[in-house]
Amino acid sequence: MTRTLVDPYSVPDELRPYLQEVVHRTHALYGSHLVSVIAVGSVALGDYRHGRSDVDVTVVVDGALPGRARPGRVLPELAAALAHPALPCPATGLELVVYDRDFAARPSGEAGYLLDINTGPLLPERASLDPSQSPAFWYVIDRSVARQAGRVLYGRPAREVIAEPARADVLRALRASVREHSAGEGHLADNRVLNGCRSVQFCRTGRWQAKRRAAEAVAAAEERFRPLLHAALHSYERPSRTAATTLPANDVQGFLAWVAERVDESVDADRSG
Structure with missing residues (x-):
């Protein structure tokens, strides 16, 4: 023992x-x-x-x-x-x-x-x-x-x-994850956004990144989402879940819709490839 x-x-x-x-x-x-x-x-x-x-x-x-x-x-x-x-x-x-x-x-x-x-x-x-x-x-x-x-x-x-799941199964799981976070129930807004960033980075690189690192990478590449992602990072870095800040609901939904499109693009690219 x-x-x-x-x-x-x-x-x-x-x-x-x-x-x-x-x-x-x-x-x-x-x-x-x-x-x-x-x-x-x-x-x-x-x-x-x-x-x-x-x-x-x-x-x-x-x-x-x-x-x-x-x-x-x-x-x-x-x-x-x-x-x-x-x-x-x-x-x-x-x-x-x-x-x-x-x-x-x-x-x-x-x-x-x-x-x-x-x-x-x-x-x-x-x-x-x-x-x-x-x-x-x-x-x-x-x-x-x-x-x-x-x-x-x-x-x-x-x-x-532990076997690596097939990429098609991982992409399907990411799409379901984005749907779950889009619904929002039971999830803090900053975590919903940062999980979306991690999904995007997996689609782009095939590797898993820490949420904050993924958010920094997406913010650097996507200027239109930069204010939201910086706000999500600031909220996530607060000392507890109860200290998380409120993020604009429409901005969060718009970002997650964009994330869903990126996942769907990866699915389509894999099928056509």
């Missing part, structure tokens, strides 16, 4: 003891059947903002477990072991997804998880064992980020255990 991260200095200081405990509690339940624990999201992309960011974790397990140790029996125990405040989350929340190693090892446009946990001081509590309950695009994007930039906390490296 381990409490040691593969590389403790690859994660922010504020998260290090917490992530060590996440690994420890996950390993306590899965033992040798725990394949990998991988930081994704803002931690992986080097843009974690304490007080603002969630901590996103992908877990890969060996599903061929005997008896009581089958994932379906262990998963509720894992959700309980990691629930805030029993394990206090220092970030705004923990978003942790568990995959079977066979599913994770093949490209897929599906959600495909065994367990999806949301817990923490600013996240509604959620523990889902049914991937049909969730839009697939979140998980496709996270697996693509994990494959490209995931920071291994325990076990095998992300590139050895």
Whole structure:
């Protein structure tokens, strides 16, 4: 049983003891059947903002477990072991997804998880064992980020255990993400804008960038959106979600419509190519 991260200095200081405990509690339940624990999201992309960011974790397990140790029996125990405040989350929340190693090892446009946990001081509590309950695009994007930039906390490296989703599936996921953020429900305006910038930069480069870096790149290239993007960056850099500033709703919608067009152009270019 381990409490040691593969590389403790690859994660922010504020998260290090917490992530060590996440690994420890996950390993306590899965033992040798725990394949990998991988930081994704803002931690992986080097843009974690304490007080603002969630901590996103992908877990890969060996599903061929005997008896009581089958994932379906262990998963509720894992959700309980990691629930805030029993394990206090220092970030705004923990978003942790568990995959079977066979599913994770093949490209897929599906959600495909065994367990999806949301817990923490600013996240509604959620523990889902049914991937049909969730839009697939979140998980496709996270697996693509994990494959490209995931920071291994325990076990095998992300590139050895997580397959890169097909580009067509990633673009489809981006389009669904833009629709979700255009609707706006449950999302801060600055985050909606910055996620749009990250989508544009993926279409242009095929690589995932931190939200702030993506926004700076789009602002440099697209003068008409520069005031909105600078306002979104200023809001995102405030110390907490509750301190986020209001952005002009029409400007946000107009920008996201432009983002959707860029994603659709990438889809069309791939089809014609």
